Amino acid sequence: MQPMALDGIRVVDLAGTVATGYCAKLFADYGASVTNLEPDGGFPTRSLSPFMPGAGGMSAMHAYLHTNKRSVLRGADDARIIGAADLVLDDGSDTDAEHIQGVRSSISWFGLDGPLAGATGSDAQCFAMNAMLRNIGRVEGPPMIPTGYQAQVVGGATAFIGSMIQVLAGELGNRTEPVHIETSIYESALCFTEVGMVGFHNSGAEAPRMGINRYPPTYPLGVFPCRDGWLGVTVLTPSQWHSFCDLLGMQELADVPLFQSAIGRLQGLEIIEPQMCAALLEQSAEELFYNAQNRRVPLARVPTMEELFGVDQFLERQAFSDATLPDGATLKVPSVPFRLFDTPPNFGGPVAALGEHGEYGG
Numbered sequence: 601m602q603p604m605a606l607d608g609i610r611v612v613d614l615a616g617t618v619a620t621g622y623c624a625k626l627f628a629d630y631g632a633s634v635t636n637l638e639p640d641g642g643f644p645t646r647s648l649s650p651f652m653p654g655a656g657g658m659s660a661m662h663a664y665l666h667t668n669k670r671s672v673l674r675g676a677d678d679a680r681i682i683g684a685a686d687l688v689l690d691d692g693s694d695t696d697a698e699h700i701q702g703v704r705s706s707i708s709w710f711g712l713d714g715p716l717a718g719a720t721g722s723d724a725q726c727f728a729m730n731a732m733l734r735n736i737g738r739v740e741g742p743p744m745i746p747t748g749y750q751a752q753v754v755g756g757a758t759a760f761i762g763s764m765i766q767v768l769a770g771e772l773g774n775r776t777e778p779v780h781i782e783t784s785i786y787e788s789a790l791c792f793t794e795v796g797m798v799g800f801h802n803s804g805a806e807a808p809r810m811g812i813n814r815y816p817p818t819y820p821l822g823v824f825p826c827r828d829g830w831l832g833v834t835v836l837t838p839s840q841w842h843s844f845c846d847l848l849g850m851q852e853l854a855d856v857p858l859f860q861s862a863i864g865r866l867q868g869l870e871i872i873e874p875q876m877c878a879a880l881l882e883q884s885a886e887e888l889f890y891n892a893q894n895r896r897v898p899l900a901r902v903p904t905m906e907e908l909f910g911v912d913q914f915l916e917r918q919a920f921s922d923a924t925l926p927d928g929a930t931l932k933v934p935s936v937p938f939r940l941f942d943t944p945p946n947f948g949g950p951v952a953a954l955g956e957h958g959e960y961g962g
Contacts, residue, residue: 604631605943609767611635612682613669615691616643618749619707619785621665622756623763624689629936629945634669635957637681642954652925661749663923663951664933671952687767689759692718692782702770704780705763707755711784726751726789731797739811750792755785810866819866820844823902824877829885832900836862843895847888848879921948926956 609632613624616636621643628634636643645662652658672681682688682699690697692706706712709721724745727733737744762781769775800806813822820833835844838860845854853872858864865872880888885901892899903911909920909932922930936945 603943604945605940606630606632609633609687609771610685611687611689612637612685613643613689614682614696615689615707616645617691617707618645618648618661618665618752619756619759619783620689620691621645621662622753623705623707623759624669625665625667626757626760626936627687627764628668628949630940630943631946635681635685636666636669636671636952637674637678638671638954639674646954652929652931658925658951660931663925663931666951667923667933668946668949669952670957671954672957673955686770687763689763697780701778703763703766704778705759705766706780706782707759707785708782709785711787712782716786721786723749723751723789726786727792729786730790730793731800732789732792734797735807735809735815737809737812739809743809751785751789754791755783755788758788759783814866814869816866817863819862819869820872820876824880826880826885826888827883829907830902830904831880831885831888832902834898834900835865836898840897841865843892843897847891847895847897848876848883850875850879918947923948924950926951926953 606627609627611624611627611632611634613620613634613636616638624634624636643662645665646659648659648661650660652660652663678696679699682696683701685700686702688697688700688702688704690704690706692708692712697704708718709726710716710719712718724733727746733743733745735743759781762783766775766779766781807816810816813820813824815821818834818836820835823830823832825831833844835841841859842854845851853859853875856868858868859872889899889901901911908914914920918935920932921935923933924930933948935947939945
């Protein structure tokens, strides 16, 4: 068998949150032995909807996060399992920390110190606090709140970086004592922050919400319907604007002095938007995407859920792979987001039933 990058690394997840699950998934995808040390009721991720038919109604999110991992029920052998691990993941509250001999990596909503230490959070709360939501949605009413677990996934990815550094330090002999690192999901989610929050902090000027597909100071920017699909549009430079107008047959707008800057186009959106939207509805999203690539205009094809698994570049890059559920059914899940080629990752893999590996085997 071809060697894997993290062969021999032992990881134990004590918390079973989305964040610890994603961090451990990146280790497992590259060959580390990852053990989920679960309570009798299973990890919290087992209760996240949607649920798959069969397999006891397994959570699809749990299946995505936990391919190629072992499931062991907590019991008398916990101390030995934890003590033998190179890396132990928790949410900062686990009482078994005294058994850790390697790296302890705690991933919590707001970190282990500070005014919000120990507070329970949510993805939506993180987005609201970093001002990501402020300008998203219609002018009237509340902002739009993204669904899913983006903040927790980013928190897990951030923790993976720090945890990997400490694990490798131990492997190379540069760390000889146990170490405790921590990751705040909220602070990790600051990477989503728009410049508006920084501007408000500096000036006190509160930018108004301008509506769907309007994100100052850039225009046009957003996802728009086409004749046969959806297209992500980002037009920044004057050359991109000229090429975009040529693509859509809007040459009469290309040389308007006000429209040579993104902020100028935003000021003239009542002129631009009706023509642009009408022109997009007459053309194919896929054809526009490829034509724009040739003209160096950053347009992006935005597939629907039905189209997602047939996108040519996703197929070429093996962006999705199969998670195999305990009953033998399969579920398409995203593959590991970064690739090593001499020691490639697992693409998909089996998902353990609760307590399937009752005896820890290393």
